[in-house]
Amino acid sequence: MSEDLSSSELPQTDLARRWYIPYEMELMRRGAILVILICLPMFWIASLRGDGWQTIAMGLAGGLLAVWALQQKNRDIMLVSSALILFSGLMQAFFALEVKVAAIDVWYSTITVALGGGGLWVLSSPHMSRWLSSRLELEEAERGLARNNKLSPRWKAATTHAILLHFVVIVLVPIIWIIDVAFSPGQSASGELGISDWTITHFDAVLSGSDFWTWGLNSVIVSIGTTMVGLMLAIPAGYAFSRYKFSGHGIMMFSLLLVQMFPGIIILVPYFMVMKTLGLLNTSLGLILAYSVTALPFCVWMLKGWFDTIPRELEEAAALDGCTTFSTFWRIILPLSLPAIAVTALFSFLAAWNEFLLALVFNTDSSMYTLPVGLASYISEASARWGDFAAMSLIVSLPVVLLFIFFQKSLIQGLSSGSVKG
Amino acid sequence: MKYFFWIILAVFLLPVVSAQSLDVQSDSSAAGFKRVRVSVEIESFSGNGSLEFHVSETFHSAVVIIQGQAGEMTQPQVGEWYDDCWTSNNSGLNWTEIHRDENGQAHAFYSSPQILSIRCDLTGISQSKEDNLSVRLFDENQELDRIDTAIIALTADVLPPPPDSSPVLFAIGSIALTIIALFGYLRWKDRKSMNRHGLAFVLPAFLALVLLSFYPVAYGMVLSFTDAHEESIGDEEYNGLENYLDVFTSGGFLRVLFFTLVWTFTNVIFHVGIGGALAMLLQQKVRGKLAYRTLLLLPWAIPSYISVLVWKGMFHPEGLVNVLLGTETDFFSGVTEAQTMVILVNIWLGVPFMMMSISGALQSIPEDLHEAAKVEGVSDWARLRHITIPLLKPTVVPLALMGFIWTFNMFNVIFLLTNGGPQLWFGEPGGTDILITYVYDVAFVKGELGLAAAWSVVIFIMLMAFSWAYTKGSKATEAAV
Secondary structure, three states: OHHHHHHHHHHHHHHHHHHOOOHHHHHHHHHHHHHHHHHHHHHHHHHHHOOOHHHHHHHHHHHHHHHHHHHHOOHHHHHHHHHHHHHHHHHHHHHHHHOOOOHHHHHHHHHHHHHHHHHHHHHOOHHHHHHHOOOOOHHHHHHHHHHHHHHHHHHHHHHHHHHHHHHHHHHHHHHHHHHHHHHOOOOOOOOOOOOOOOOOHHHHHHHHOHHHHHHHHHHHHHHHHHHHHHHHHHHHHHHHHHHOOOOOHHHHHHHHHHHHHOOHHHHHHHHHHHHHHOOOOOOHHHHHHHHHHHHHHHHHHHHHHHHHHOOOHHHHHHHHOOOOHHHHHHHHHHHHOHHHHHHHHHHHHHHHHHOOHHHHHHOOOHHHOOHHHHHHHHEOOOOEOHHHHHHHHHHHHHHHHHHHHHOHHHHHHHHHHHOOOO | OHHHHHHHHHHHHHHHHHHHHOOOOOOOOOOOOOEEEEEEEEOOOOOOEEEEEEEOOEEEEEEEEEEOOOOOOEOOOOOOOOOEEEEEOOOOOOOEEOEEOOOOOEEEEEOOOOOEEEEEEEEOOOOOOOEEEEEEEEOOOOOEEEEEEEEEOOHHHHOOOOOOOHHHHHHHHHHHHHHHHHHHHHHHHOOOOOOHHHHHHHHHHHHHHHHHHHHHHHHHHHHOOEOOOHHHOOOOOEOOOHHHHHHHHOOOHHHHHHHHHHHHHHHHHHHHHHHHHHHHHHHOOOOOHHHHHHHHHHHHHOOHHHHHHHHHHHOOOOOHHHHHHOOOOOOOOOHHHHHHHHHHHHHHHHHHHHHHHHHHHHHOOOHHHHHHHHHOOOOHHHHHHHHHHHHHHHHHHHHHHHHHHHHHOOOHHHHHHOOOOOOOOOOOOOOOOOHHHHHHHHHHHOOOHHHHHHHHHHHHHHHHHHHHHHHHHHHHHHHHO
């Protein structure tokens, strides 16, 4: 029995030696591709600077050479390409120190030095050199296979974190910048970060000036008005669409969908004409009417979806107990639907709070601006008050962002099912 | 119930059309509205040169100044060009229409040592907004000789009287009555069923929908055949297909259409690509998944106009992007750079939505499929290609169409970042204008509402055609697979 086992094991273990590729090879392959990828934006930056493309070209050559050498398992070329990458990173750091250190140089140098140095380190290990010259012992190959199994998920997770962190940085940089501008003195859009000179003068100016309160009040009136009008129209309609199959049911549902598909621009010009003729320009009512009907189809669809999940038996029981149609709706269905109504309300509130184009076209008088148009007016071609803008935009967006994050799950569900972007 | 739709269409198109043909009088001679008269006196200047008007740092128009006699150039009458200009060689005592060459470029002639006066009515000035006017005089070598600035305020002081609202009220009233009558009829038809109760619940919403959505759309289509202008609302007259001819023959049409398509496709491809990749990364077992997800969601949670303006500040010549990249570039000076930047900013804005939507779809893919494939030793890449992507397709295909329509209609990003510039000449689309931002310019800067309505209809038809072809195409590929 034991003899049988050992005889069947023998070719397998031999296979292990033939199959074994050190995980370092995979890492170096990924590293080489990474170097090529980071060289592409660096070339663009070098072209903006009008200088320094030679070092990047060196890095790119190293990366390309490494890919080829890894394919060929050519150790000498691998060493040369690693050295090229390492040298490119060092040169970049050296030149940046001479002129001015920018974050992007630090980023490029760190990655290339780490990868190039790592490549040299890995290639000079005895294990790798034995493997490359096919002098690896059987036991070592088996241990290597086990090690690969352990290393692979770790490096995978590390790669995921590295990619995600890059995206997080890209997301956070503008936010950090605007916070810095809000707290820095002066009205310039300076790129110098630092908390040493932070003051709250801009917040002071914004909160004690009249702009913020006027525009904020307009925005609050318009958003709350939109929510109220929208809900008053959408709740009964959603309920009826869910429960009754009256004549014209299908065509009315279809017309809701159709409105959803109208691009805003086709409505913009005639809206303007109608509002102007009716004297509704520069009023809150004009915006409320326009917004509530824009959000209406989505609200109706979302509420209909909710009402569909409420069992009909509830209403039948209520009817048996002598409730009229309206009181069934009012006393039984509405209280059950409060969560869905809250999310719909939040959606129409946020949509109205953030809308820009209609507010820009309809309310041209600065005392009737909503916050979006008012904030944008701080940054005009003639004069840009970046400090005040930054402070006010932090005050405006903080509650919105918190609401969004707090309700993200239900909002996202509703939004992606109803196909509307906030 | 097919005829139901046509009844609605017919009954409410009727009053719209009749409202248009009512002849409403209004004072169309109210000059000054969205027009500013500028008089410039130039003393002690010799040789040739040019005079430029800039409104809020945007080039508006120029007059070429030539020392000598007027050649064979024509002197168009008032109203033939965007800007009416006059010159005078005796301190504005008698004005004569300015000379223009075959391209419409204005030329002012003088013989030294006289004083030269130039007077222009600048069109397209926003109302109720302070604008900085600067007049720049350049000498023969294109070098700035002198500059003078002024502030234009309150051009809305000379607004024409508000237009008569009765035709619109009449149209709205008759539509409302028609709808109510229609619901009455439907209720009578359903009188024997419980379903009749539903109609009363739907009526308010449907009334609002028809009055505030269908009526304006129909009105817009009617408008596109008229010469409606912001200066003379209520005074429209039909001009047939003239607006549509204008749209298709206007200089920038193909250029704007091309950039709109580049803008839309690039954005959608990157939104879906990056969003999908991030969704798949977050689908794995990663530590701090919730933190990553929340942080990556921020561009969607922040109001988009704020993010766009923040990016505008970041791209400022002294802004953070230049500091981080160690460059000193004005990112919005060249057309290609500006186009790249607006697209990058919009990619930043749009990725989270796609990420979350695709994330939702990924969660609905059964785990077992992947487990089974893993046991069989299928590689990550093959699993992505043969399991994940085919199962994502039913979600991503309509999502991409939605993204297409939104991006096509995305106004905020370009309006706030570049306002269509660079190379923004009056009456022509700028380097980064897409269709929708250009329509805004036509309607609310130039004030040509009829022409803008025609542009809107053309855009609408293009979007409809694209959606139809896309749905058709994706169904065909589905069938083939």
